[in-house]
Amino acid sequence: MDVLREPLYRTVRLIRRFEERAIELVRTGVIVGGIHPYIGQEAVAAGVCAALRDDDIVLSNHRNHGHALAKGSEPRRVMAELAGRITGIDNGRAGSLHISDYERGLYGATITVGHGAAIATGAAWAASRDGTDRVVASFIGDGAMNQGALLETMNLASLWRVPQLIIVENNLYATTQPVGASTAGSITGRAEAFGIPGRTVDGMDPEAVLEATTEAVQRARSGGGPSLLEFMTYRFDAHHTFEYRVRLRYRTQEEIDHWRERDPVVVQGSRIPDEAREHIDQEIEDVLADAVQFAQDSPKPDPADALEYLYATGLRPRPGVVS
Amino acid sequence: MPKLSYLKALNRALGEEMERDPSVFVLGEDVNHAVTNVTAGLLDRFGPDRIVETPLSEQAVTNVATGAALWGRRPVVEFAIPFLLQLVLEQVVNQAHKFSVMSGGQARVPVTYLVASSGWRPGWGGQHSDQPHGLFVHSGVKTVMPTTPTDAYGLLLTAIRDDDPVVFIAPRVALDVREDVDYADLVPVPLGSARIHRTGHDVTVVAIGHHVHDALAVAEALADEVSVEVFDPRSLYPFDWAALAESLSRTGRLVVIDDANRSCGLAAEILATAAEEMPLTAPPKRITRPDGAVVGCNPDLDLALQPNRDQLATVIRQVMKR
Numbered sequence A: 001m002d003v004l005r006e007p008l009y010r011t012v013r014l015i016r017r018f019e020e021r022a023i024e025l026v027r028t029g030v031i032v033g034g035i036h037p038y039i040g041q042e043a044v045a046a047g048v049c050a051a052l053r054d055d056d057i058v059l060s061n062h063r064n065h066g067h068a069l070a071k072g073s074e075p076r077r078v079m080a081e082l083a084g085r086i087t088g089i090d091n092g093r094a095g096s097l098h099i100s101d102y103e104r105g106l107y108g109a110t111i112t113v114g115h116g117a118a119i120a121t122g123a124a125w126a127a128s129r130d131g132t133d134r135v136v137a138s139f140i141g142d143g144a145m146n147q148g149a150l151l152e153t154m155n156l157a158s159l160w161r162v163p164q165l166i167i168v169e170n171n172l173y174a175t176t177q178p179v180g181a182s183t184a185g186s187i188t189g190r191a192e193a194f195g196i197p198g199r200t201v202d203g204m205d206p207e208a209v210l211e212a213t214t215e216a217v218q219r220a221r222s223g224g225g226p227s228l229l230e231f232m233t234y235r236f237d238a239h240h241t242f243e244y245r246v247r248l249r250y251r252t253q254e255e256i257d258h259w260r261e262r263d264p265v266v267v268q269g270s271r272i273p274d275e276a277r278e279h280i281d282q283e284i285e286d287v288l289a290d291a292v293q294f295a296q297d298s299p300k301p302d303p304a305d306a307l308e309y310l311y312a313t314g315l316r317p318r319p320g321v322v323s
Numbered sequence B: 001m002p003k004l005s006y007l008k009a010l011n012r013a014l015g016e017e018m019e020r021d022p023s024v025f026v027l028g029e030d031v032n033h034a035v036t037n038v039t040a041g042l043l044d045r046f047g048p049d050r051i052v053e054t055p056l057s058e059q060a061v062t063n064v065a066t067g068a069a070l071w072g073r074r075p076v077v078e079f080a081i082p083f084l085l086q087l088v089l090e091q092v093v094n095q096a097h098k099f100s101v102m103s104g105g106q107a108r109v110p111v112t113y114l115v116a117s118s119g120w121r122p123g124w125g126g127q128h129s130d131q132p133h134g135l136f137v138h139s140g141v142k143t144v145m146p147t148t149p150t151d152a153y154g155l156l157l158t159a160i161r162d163d164d165p166v167v168f169i170a171p172r173v174a175l176d177v178r179e180d181v182d183y184a185d186l187v188p189v190p191l192g193s194a195r196i197h198r199t200g201h202d203v204t205v206v207a208i209g210h211h212v213h214d215a216l217a218v219a220e221a222l223a224d225e226v227s228v229e230v231f232d233p234r235s236l237y238p239f240d241w242a243a244l245a246e247s248l249s250r251t252g253r254l255v256v257i258d259d260a261n262r263s264c265g266l267a268a269e270i271l272a273t274a275a276e277e278m279p280l281t282a283p284p285k286r287i288t289r290p291d292g293a294v295v296g297c298n299p300d301l302d303l304a305l306q307p308n309r310d311q312l313a314t315v316i317r318q319v320m321k322r
């Protein structure tokens, strides 16, 4: 674990600063449509992905930038993607919401909450039936717990004993809905009902996340089937940057301040020497300065290519107007 | 020559393709016991990791197929009844269909959604008799509706081999069709290629699904008065517009018959395209179910809601008068 102290810090810090720089680009209009900031939840992505191998697979959701960075996607190509540039990781077709990076095992980010976990079950089924020991981690929010397809897929994952990790980032809210007002029983209790081991873990501490995930990964790799990990976390920022314009009062300043005391960047930063931390911080500033520049300087896609990639076979559909 | 039934053709195509390509597997309900006959004998041949029995969890299972496809498999998801496609519309249209473009071309989702029996089921109530092909055509999901055993065979092979999601709809009425075939003649049928079952020079009847057989019967009955060309798109999306234009350049007259609801239906699209882009000598006509029709409530009422041969004969005569 000790050898991962600095890499974990590096990841949480990278995600934090990436998101802050991205928010600047939202404000200046370089990123159109806003983002779902991951600020506050960095420990979850960092700890989970540190427990995974490069060839393991991740399915993500709307709050996906942290997952991509933690899985190893290049910051400049992710930033360019957010800005809709042709140099983006998905050639400018994913935007903020649908990052995928097949070279890094990131199979995509799907916004129908909970449904990415079912896609993950399929990948995990194929991974195990093809005789590999690769595992699939699916990130969902607390709000996804009330989606039928998620409950269906917990049943399938358990029935088929697939190597899947259901990572629940319980940040206490689904947009404005408090988890207690929307979710009967408990999240781990639902997993247990399907015969899936469930654990609730501190999601503000990257090392606690890593420890819990490592155990679940080992179980999955050795044929022990799926696990559900509920990480208690908090987003310090808005649900989505649109919230900057519409003041929503669904949580108190006291609550936000309380969680900010457990800032994962501070938690992990305090575990490494000052010198190492300062060095990492500077390196990240450089990486992100380059990423922002790269995103801004990169060309936008050619409107003539608006139908490109629609079909894997290259089928070109009929145009919308015929002259 | 042996007689080949529609279901036997599906079963044969599936078995051969599973033999040829180990990445192909089936997900579905009651597939172990082959309730629809599509998977008959395949569990014994390929085992439970290739014929995968699923619980009644269509939305998750459809996403499971997407995930397995992203991994590199070629899943075939079998649905016994048409409304299940409506239940998984989101998973097909908003998930599977969009992964290629949203990943900038990194992802492929070669899934086949096979509805083994679609359309009117007399006495099965108002929820079992829909024809959902228009929903998928509208959404740009590749959609085929073969109506003969040889085309069912050929299009199922093509659907499985295609790198995009493909919806394969077998019209229930066509399941009764049998054909004399030489097995050596069974070949893949490309997407977007129509089939002219009968040539004619007065009017082109575009018949969707099982109405191909109605159109052939009507064409024969009217043979003394009008020469009818029977055009079977087979592949509804992509559609063989070039073949339609060619047919209309000879006949100049168009009738479309489609056992689906009227507004925004495929028949409307065919008429609109022909009117915009093709040479017509008379206004085209379509025969469909009424707007928003619910079929299946009562067998006697159902017949009043579905296109039939008398209507087709009448409309052909109307179009010929202009």
Ligand SMILES: Cc1ncc(C[n+]2csc(CCOP(=O)(O)OP(=O)(O)O)c2C)c(N)n1
Pocket: A062, A063, A111, A112, A113, A140, A141, A142, A143, A144, A145, A147, A169, A171, A173, A174, A175, A239
């Ligand atoms: C099935 C579905 N319903 C509603 C939405 C709209 N929506 C997008 S994000 C979101 C909140 C999700 O909350 P949660 O799962 O807790 O994740 P968080 O945003 O807290 O990370 C909602 C309601 C959606 N994307 N999918």
Ligand SMILES: [Mg+2]
Pocket: A141, A142, A143, A169, A170, A171, A172, A173, A174, A175
């Ligand atoms: Mg939440």
